[in-house]
Amino acid sequence: MKTTKIEQIGFGEQVYNHLKRMILSGELSFGEKIPEGKIATMFQVSRTPIREAIKKLSEYGLVETFPRSYSKVTSISAEQAKSIAELRTVLEKFALHLLIAKKGVDSTILDEMKELSDECISLIADEEQRGQAFMKDTEFHLKMIEATGNEYLYETYEKLDARIQLVRLNMSVTSETFISYINQHYEIINLIREKNEAKALTLIDKHIYKEFATIPYSL
Missing domain, CATH: 1.20.120.530 (GntR ligand-binding domain-like)
Incomplete structure (x- = not known):
């Protein structure tokens, strides 16, 4: 499998879309931790595109991030x-x-x-x-x-x-x-x-x- 930089950028978008779909379908529940390791294995990528996707999701209010710790689905009161x-x-x-x-x-x-x-x-x-x-x-x-x-x-x-x-x-x-x-x-x-x-x-x-x-x- 090729691992060019262009493909890595493509993977980042794929990861973003996949995580967004998991959240908005309810597959990932409110407050649930984002399974970075599982997603990385699924897409056969490093944590970098995963974290880029999480950053984008956090900008849209779907994910809460905790520096040097973990990310979770946003809980809404x-x-x-x-x-x-x-x-x-x-x-x-x-x-x-x-x-x-x-x-x-x-x-x-x-x-x-x-x-x-x-x-x-x-x-x-x-x-x-x-x-x-x-x-x-x-x-x-x-x-x-x-x-x-x-x-x-x-x-x-x-x-x-x-x-x-x-x-x-x-x-x-x-x-x-x-x-x-x-x-x-x-x-x-x-x-x-x-x-x-x-x-x-x-x-x-x-x-x-x-x-x-x-x-x-x-x-």
């Missing part, structure tokens, strides 16, 4: 989850304001948002696909933020989104409730098309609160 929901509300309401204030919103983007919602609903019924359903939900909100054209807003939201996904691992929600939650996506899309900012802002408040309400307070 109920109070922190509430703070995340509050900041998320501010960012998404600002995004809606920017979108609706524009002279015209690209209908292609709104169609893509609808398609993501359709895909999400089709996945919800299968418990084994619940993680994928959450990902489609996430993509919907990221697409809405991206549509504003404000790169700094997107960058800020993307970093927060990693924590949003971490919080979602504690959601206790039935398929029916999840579907009703995603159905609000269609309402949001229609309100953007209609440029009804007042109703859109009220709905996004309810939308985010509805998700937060499904999270136990004893995380």
